[in-house]
Amino acid sequence: MASPPKMSGSGAAYTRAARWSALAALLDTEIATTRAVEHRIFLLDRLATVSHDRLKDPARATAAYQKILSLSPANLGALRSLARLLAEQERWRELIDVNLREVDLTTDRHQIAALLYRSGELLEEQLS
Numbered sequence: 001m002a003s004p005p006k007m008s009g010s011g012a013a014y015t016r017a018a019r020w021s022a023l024a025a026l027l028d029t030e031i032a033t034t035r036a037v038e039h040r041i042f043l044l045d046r047l048a049t050v051s052h053d054r055l056k057d058p059a060r061a062t063a064a065y066q067k068i069l070s071l072s073p074a075n076l077g078a079l080r081s082l083a084r085l086l087a088e089q090e091r092w093r094e095l096i097d098v099n100l101r102e103v104d105l106t107t108d109r110h111q112i113a114a115l116l117y118r119s120g121e122l123l124e125e126q127l128s
Helices: 009-016 020-033 037-054 058-071 076-088 092-105 109-125
Strands: none
Touching: 009 020, 020 037, 037 058, 037 076, 058 076, 076 092, 092 109
């Protein structure tokens, strides 16, 4: 298995210095100029993490995970992270859509049942 791509020297320096806004801006630039899909996914995942955990910007993190899914629709990690963010933001309809996307990608019967049950709960409790 190939090792994950490394951040640029500036990215590592911003991380050490806890310059999160500067790191997010650098990641945006690198994402825009990177052609390799796997590297773009790595950078988008890093941007989502920094945006959510350090900048407290769930909308930016959500957008990053959505971009990952546009590049890699079967990326369960991004799908599950997006589901957590949508739940935090109480974006129930979108969360149900994400749950149903995961149902289509999952083969575990128990996981499918849990996702469908949770979606039903959201329909009943939040959207009725």
